[in-house]
Amino acid sequence: MDQPIRYTVRFxxxxxxxxxxxxxxxxxxxxxxxxxxxxxxxxxxxxxxDFGTTLEIVLAAPAIVELAKGISDWLRxxxxxxxxxxxxxxxxxxxxxxxxxxxGLAATLQAKHDRG
Amino acid sequence: MTGDSVxxxxxxxxxPILQRDQTLAIVLGASEWPSYPDFHAAPSFRRxxxxxxxxxxxxxxxxxxxxxxxxxxxxxxDAPELLRQMHDFIRRRSGxxxxxxxxxxxxxxxYIGHGGFGDxxxxxxxxxxxxxDDPLATSITAESLGRLIRDRAAGLxxxxxxxxxxxxxxxxxxxxxxxLGVAGAQLQEALPLQGDALATKxxxxxxxxxxxxxxxxxxxxxxxxxxxxxxxxxGGLLDVLRNxxxxxxxxxxxxxxxxxxxxxxxxxxxxxxxxxxxxxxxQRMGRVDLVPLFRNPARSSPTLPxxxxxRPVSDQQQRVAETSKHTKALARGRVTERWKRLPLILTIMTxxxxxxxxxxxxxxxxxxxxxxLSTTVPFGSTPHNLLSQITLEPDTDRPGQDYATxxxxxxxxxxxxxxxxxxxxxxxxxxxxxxxxxxWLKNGQxxxxxxxxxxxxxxxR
Numbered sequence: 001m002d003q004p005i006r007y008t009v010r011f012x013x014x015x016x017x018x019x020x021x022x023x024x025x026x027x028x029x030x031x032x033x034x035x036x037x038x039x040x041x042x043x044x045x046x047x048x049x050d051f052g053t054t055l056e057i058v059l060a061a062p063a064i065v066e067l068a069k070g071i072s073d074w075l076r077x078x079x080x081x082x083x084x085x086x087x088x089x090x091x092x093x094x095x096x097x098x099x100x101x102x103x104g105l106a107a108t109l110q111a112k113h114d115r116g
Numbered sequence: 117m118t119g120d121s122v123x124x125x126x127x128x129x130x131x132p133i134l135q136r137d138q139t140l141a142i143v144l145g146a147s148e149w150p151s152y153p154d155f156h157a158a159p160s161f162r163r164x165x166x167x168x169x170x171x172x173x174x175x176x177x178x179x180x181x182x183x184x185x186x187x188x189x190x191x192x193x194d195a196p197e198l199l200r201q202m203h204d205f206i207r208r209r210s211g212x213x214x215x216x217x218x219x220x221x222x223x224x225x226x227y228i229g230h231g232g233f234g235d236x237x238x239x240x241x242x243x244x245x246x247x248x249d250d251p252l253a254t255s256i257t258a259e260s261l262g263r264l265i266r267d268r269a270a271g272l273x274x275x276x277x278x279x280x281x282x283x284x285x286x287x288x289x290x291x292x293x294x295x296l297g298v299a300g301a302q303l304q305e306a307l308p309l310q311g312d313a314l315a316t317k318x319x320x321x322x323x324x325x326x327x328x329x330x331x332x333x334x335x336x337x338x339x340x341x342x343x344x345x346x347x348x349x350x351g352g353l354l355d356v357l358r359n360x361x362x363x364x365x366x367x368x369x370x371x372x373x374x375x376x377x378x379x380x381x382x383x384x385x386x387x388x389x390x391x392x393x394x395x396x397x398x399q400r401m402g403r404v405d406l407v408p409l410f411r412n413p414a415r416s417s418p419t420l421p422x423x424x425x426x427r428p429v430s431d432q433q434q435r436v437a438e439t440s441k442h443t444k445a446l447a448r449g450r451v452t453e454r455w456k457r458l459p460l461i462l463t464i465m466t467x468x469x470x471x472x473x474x475x476x477x478x479x480x481x482x483x484x485x486x487x488x489l490s491t492t493v494p495f496g497s498t499p500h501n502l503l504s505q506i507t508l509e510p511d512t513d514r515p516g517q518d519y520a521t522x523x524x525x526x527x528x529x530x531x532x533x534x535x536x537x538x539x540x541x542x543x544x545x546x547x548x549x550x551x552x553x554x555x556w557l558k559n560g561q562x563x564x565x566x567x568x569x570x571x572x573x574x575x576x577r
Contacts, residue, residue: 017233017282017335024252025235040248042154048337049347050281051232051242051251052154 005064005113006088009055009071012096013082019053022081026074027055033070034063064113068106075099087112132367132548133321133407134178138221140209140272141172141185142202144243144256145228145279148190151247151254160340161228164279164350165189168226171357176413178224184209189228194245195256199264206268223274225265228350231280231338239285241278262289265326273404275370276328279349281337283330287395290326322402328395329353329370329405339390348390352377360414367408370394506531506543506573513567514544514574517560527571530555534575542574 009026011019020041027039037059041052059067075081076099085093093112094105147162149155165187171177172185186205188198210220230242234252238259247254265274278286331338331349340347346354356368356376364372374394381389396405508531519539524530527545534540534557542558547569561574 015335016337017285020282021233021235021237024233028235040154045337046156047339047341048281049230049279049331049340050337051230 004058004060007057007059007067007093008086009057010084010086011053011081012084014053016048016050016053020050022078023053023055024051025078026071026083029074029077030057030067030070033073034059034066036060037063037067037070061113064109065106068102068109072099072102072105075102085109131178131411134222134409135218136179137181137184138213138218139178139180139184139224140206140220140222141178141180141224141226142188142205143169143172143185143226144188144198144202144241145226146190146242146244146246147228149230149242149244149246151245152242152251153248155230155242155246158340160342160344160346162189164346164354165226165228167346167354168228168277168350171354172224176411177357178410180224190244192244195243195254195260198243198256199260202264203268206264210268210272220272223265223269223272224277225261225274226277226279227261228279228347231278231282231285233282233285239282239289241280258286258289261286265290271324273322273324273407274326275404275409276326277330277353278328279331279338279347279353281332282334283328283332283338284334284336284393284395286330287328287334287397290328290395290397321407322404325396325398325402325404327370327403327405327407328397329374330393330395332390333393336391339388348381348385349377349392352381352384352392355380357410358413360412362414364412364414365408366412366415368410368412369408370405371403372408373410505575506535507576509564509572509574511566511568511570512544512564512572513570514542514558514562514564514572516562517542517558518556519559520557522555522557524555530571531573533557534573540575542572544570544572546570 009023011022014022023041027041030037030039037057039055039057042054042056043050043052044054057067071083071085075083075097079099082096082098084095084097087093094101094108097105143165145161145165147159147165148157166189169185169187169189172180173182186202188201191198193201206220206223213220227241230246231239232242232251232255233239234257236252238252238257240252240255240257241261242251242255245254261276265276276286331347338347338349344351353373356373360368361376364376368376371394374392377392378389381392394405396403508527520537522530522533524533524545525548530543530545533555534543537557539559540557542561544556544558546554546556564572
């Protein structure tokens with residue numbers, strides 16, 4: 001059985017309040033797109049009294065396409081938003097992508113996963 | 117109170133506003149969230165809440181009886197149950213107090229925890245039972261808290277203190293009923309004031325309303341650095357409540373507290389400081405955030421005059437002095453604002469009176485053939501002397517040029533205080549029950565403005 005894949009989603013350039021809103025909104029979108037995708041909000045600074053501005057995502061390999069779809073749909077719906085995806089090894093997979101650039105996201109994630 | 121810095125006061129002055137038996141308080145929040153793994157247990161949250169409870173109950177604090185204080189920190193109950201308990205508490209205690217003939221007048225509500233937004237932009241506050249999978253549905257929303265205040269505390273002066281991220285967002289829900297409510301409130305504000313509202317606006321204590329003291333603005337996080345015993349905001353708040361400031365007013369309003377806490381946090385944490393805000397979303401009955409509530413422990417006797425020789429010695433103290441001045445100016449501004457239209461109203465009234473007298477005189481002469489008696493209308497009558505040198509001008513303020521304030525019990529004492537002091541050129545007496553009550557002595561003779569309930573006078577030479 002494949003190891004779970006982990007990503008971190010950041011909302012660079014947004015203030016804490018807006019990044020928190022974006023994180024919660026994307027989290028719920030991903031839950032609706034594929035309930036097997038686990039997304040939780042985390043705080044980058046444990047000294048703040050909020051719910052976190054970053055999303056940690058855990059999924060199985062087959063759900064990569066659904067993840068890409070969920071992110072693309074969300075970006076289209078919130079057209080001013082941009083996201084940065086970080087892989088589990090800390091490397092940046094995509095940076096500040098918008099809805100227009102998200103079309104090839106599934107292929108990018110799949111290729112990155114296949115390269116291991 | 118756990119604070120070792122609380123001053124022992126054997127002869128505490130009675131509170132000018134709060135009646136301890138008629139004051140209710142709720143302390144709400146959490147310091148641990150077992151169903152939200154990213155939130156580690158936070159002892160500083162618990163300590164902050166406990167010390168606030170101590171302040172509310174302490175003789176050196178607000179001295180509220182324990183039966184009037186509801187503590188809901190780290191409760192195992194879920195959000196609907198907590199809301200039900202708060203509803204019940206306010207309803208039950210208000211009912212009991214009303215039956216005794218001493219109805220509840222003031223409500224404090226302090227919250228500590230994590231604040232966040234749902235995907236529908238709803239602002240919510242974490243509680244112990246907040247769950248990671250659906251924090252919005254398992255927390256207390258600001259909307260439900262607003263409804264609680266509107267439904268159960270409509271006739272009270274309510275003071276909310278929120279220590280959480282984006283706390284300033286909560287003020288929106290107190291604008292009442294969505295966009296239509298906001299529009300309605302704006303329309304109400306634009307209409308001329310009448311009756312009690314007019315008197316309140318003129319300086320009388322607001323009978324009800326809501327004010328919020330927030331740890332942060334609507335877009336900024338609040339902080340709880342792990343090396344501090346309290347959260348950053350509540351730590352600053354407790355410091356101000358326990359130690360006060362010698363240059364601040366003897367009784368501190370939420371507005372005063374916000375400025376003092378902010379100044380202290382900026383001095384301690386520089387650009388890392390959280391920036392507290394104060395909001396008064398409903399001002400129709402006056403600004404609850406300006407009601408003097410908290411004793412300033414640094415002022416040994418709240419009724420002692422402030423000497424004109426007392427000059428601020430540091431930037432912080434300068435700010436504090438400005439705060440006091442600013443707050444007083446705000447109150448005066450409110451008093452005078454509505455009277456800017458007075459000349460127009462007086463002109464219209466004069467024309468109406470003259471016209472009426474003229475018509476009546478003509479009618480009298482024509483019907484009786486007797487010449488009418490000449491009448492003098494005492495319009496805009498001059499101030500009459502009660503003492504030989506100091507005049508008395510009812511319903512008049514003379515804002516500015518204050519050099520001292522005393523706790524004179526009545527107008528006559530205030531006049532005498534001014535008469536005795538050669539430096540005093542004028543005075544304004546603000547009776548007990550109005551904000552900034554006391555006798556304000558002035559080293560000049562600022563212009564008179566109409567202000568219901570205030571009395572002024574000038575030294576005539």
